[in-house]
Amino acid sequence: MSLFERYLTVWVALCIVAGVALGHFFPGVFQAIGAAEVAKVNLPMAVLIWLMIIPMLLKIDFAALGQVGRHWRGIGVTLFINWAVKPFSMAALGWFFITYVFEAYLPADQIHSYIAGLIILAAAPCTAMVFVWSNLTKGEPHFTLSQVALNDAIMIVAFAPIVGFLLGLSAITVPWGTLVLSVVLYIVVPVIVAQVLRRSVLARGGEAALAKLLHALGPVSLMALLTTLVMLFGFQGEQILAQPLIIAMLAVPILIQVYFNAGLAYLLNRVAGEEHCVAGPSALIGASNFFELAVAAAISLFGFQSGAALATVVGVLVEVPVMLSVVWIVNRSQGWYERGAASRLPARVES
Numbered sequence: 391m392s393l394f395e396r397y398l399t400v401w402v403a404l405c406i407v408a409g410v411a412l413g414h415f416f417p418g419v420f421q422a423i424g425a426a427e428v429a430k431v432n433l434p435m436a437v438l439i440w441l442m443i444i445p446m447l448l449k450i451d452f453a454a455l456g457q458v459g460r461h462w463r464g465i466g467v468t469l470f471i472n473w474a475v476k477p478f479s480m481a482a483l484g485w486f487f488i489t490y491v492f493e494a495y496l497p498a499d500q501i502h503s504y505i506a507g508l509i510i511l512a513a514a515p516c517t518a519m520v521f522v523w524s525n526l527t528k529g530e531p532h533f534t535l536s537q538v539a540l541n542d543a544i545m546i547v548a549f550a551p552i553v554g555f556l557l558g559l560s561a562i563t564v565p566w567g568t569l570v571l572s573v574v575l576y577i578v579v580p581v582i583v584a585q586v587l588r589r590s591v592l593a594r595g596g597e598a599a600l601a602k603l604l605h606a607l608g609p610v611s612l613m614a615l616l617t618t619l620v621m622l623f624g625f626q627g628e629q630i631l632a633q634p635l636i637i638a639m640l641a642v643p644i645l646i647q648v649y650f651n652a653g654l655a656y657l658l659n660r661v662a663g664e665e666h667c668v669a670g671p672s673a674l675i676g677a678s679n680f681f682e683l684a685v686a687a688a689i690s691l692f693g694f695q696s697g698a699a700l701a702t703v704v705g706v707l708v709e710v711p712v713m714l715s716v717v718w719i720v721n722r723s724q725g726w727y728e729r730g731a732a733s734r735l736p737a738r739v740e741s
Contacts, residue, residue, distance in 0.1 A: 402707045405616050409623025410631060420624045424694050432689065435621070439576055439686040440583075441614035445607035446517050446682070447542070447584035448600070454536040455543065461533045464668035467658045468537050471676035472515045473548060476651050480512030481505070481556045483643035492639045500697030502562050507688050507701025508643055509556045513549055514687075515541040516678035519709070520671065523678065526717045527670035534671045541675070545683075546577055553687070565691060572690040576683055615706070618685060622703050625694035640704040645712060652677035652716045656723075660730045669727060670720045678713055681705045 413420055426433050459465075484505040493501065517538060524534040550573045554566060591600050655676035659669035681702060688698040 397710075399707060399710045401612075401616055402619060402703075405619035406623050406637075406707075409620040410627035412620065413624030413627035414631075416624075420621070420694075423621060424625065432694075435618065435686070435689055435694075436575065438614045438618045438621075439682065440580060442611050442618070442682040443517075443576065443580045443686075444584050444587075445604065445611040447580050448588050448604060448607070449521065450517065450539050450542055450584070451535060451588070452539050452543065452585065454532070454539045456536075460536070461530065461664065461668045463662040463664045464533055464659055464672045465537060465540065467655055467662060467664070468672045468675050469540070469544075470658070471651050471655045471672075472541060473544065473552070475654065476515075476647065476676065477509060477513040477552050477556055479650060480643065480647045481509050481559065483647055484508040487639070487643045492642075495639065496636065497697070503692055503697030504640060504701050506557055506562050506692065507684075507696070507698030508640070510553055510687050510691075510698065511644070511679050511681065511684040511702050511705045512647060513553050513556070514545065514680035514683045516675060517542060517680050517683075519713070520675050520678055523674040523713050523717055524671035526714075527674065527720050528667060529671035529674075530665070530667040533668045534675070537671070537675055542577075542581065545680075546573070546581065549573055549577060549683075549687075568691050569687075572687045575690075576686045615682065619703060619706065622685070622689075622694060622699055625699075636700070637704055637707065640701050641708050644705055644708055648677045648708075648712050648716070652719075656720065656727070660727055666724050666727050670717075673720060674713065674716060677716060678709070679705055681709060 423434055424432065488496065488501055488504050488508075496504065515538075520538060521534060523529075524531070550566075550569050554569055588600065591603055595602075652673040656669055656673040659672050664672070684702040684705060685699065688696065688702045692698040
């Protein structure tokens with residue numbers, strides 16, 4: 391992991407402090423940024439989101455979709471977790487904690503918005519950081535690449551319907567036009583731009599040129615993320631200062647759903663007899679979130695000052711420590727996993 395990736399939680403914490411302070415002392419600047427909109431799209435934020443997302447999508451080779459059958463059990467488990475379990479489990483956890491356990495301690499006018507942010511966060515499977523987590527578990531790289539490519543392809547058509555359906559269940563009026571526009575702007579367009587750029591770079595200089603470009607764009611992507619967080623906390627500053635425990639309360643359902651989905655994916659792979667080098671990244675992909683997309687969608691749908699935007703940012707805050715803990719569990723349990731998985735694999739015929 392790079393220095394930025396290793397200490398992402400620290401940088402996010404510093405962004406909270408910087409954003410709250412700047413929002414308090416320079417409110418006019420943030421109001422001007424928030425007003426820079428065209429068709430409900432905030433232009434400064436759109437630029438930052440593209441700078442975050444496109445470098446990450448450059449890593450994805452959609453040709454890897456041809457390899458999805460090589461580890462079909464792991465692929466099936468991860469798809470089940472990402473699209474049939476995680477968004478719905480988060481909606482349930484959000485409803486339970488936000489409208490029941492913590493309701494008395496949260497702003498009444500933001501309750502549904504917090505739930506919306508949690509749903510948006512869970513509906514976007516991780517795209518980039520999962521390569522780091524997979525590498526730390528010695529995961530099968532071809533499986534990770536093909537699974538991420540498949541998730542990205544599905545996300546183009548499934549993200550909006552799932553989010554819209556779950557927001558409807560949460561009694562939130564779904565701005566379908568804005569939701570579809572968010573999918574086009576923050577999924578479809580970045581995917582097309584990234585793939586065109588990827589093929590162009592590979593055609594001119596091969597893998598070495600692509601690696602050089604990714605290395606150069608890595609800091610740009612992370613700086614765009616941190617700048618976005620400063621802006622978000624600049625808008626959220628008054629609310630956070632008034633109720634600093636909001637972040638801790640929003641983190642509870644996020645942490646529970648990460649461990650629940652990672653554990654479920656890990657166990658299902660073990661029951662299916664999948665190899666540990668596939669089960670590890672499967673659990674990590676099943677648990678982690680594409681928080682850059684989630685932040686962008688929440689801002690587009692509900693605005694900078696919404697509870698939804700804050701909820702997605704809390705996902706960024708907990709991402710690194712919680713995923714590193716999942717990596718640790720996966721690595722430490724390898725012996726236990728392989729004893730169970732081996733008993734379910736067909737016996738090999740000795741030649």
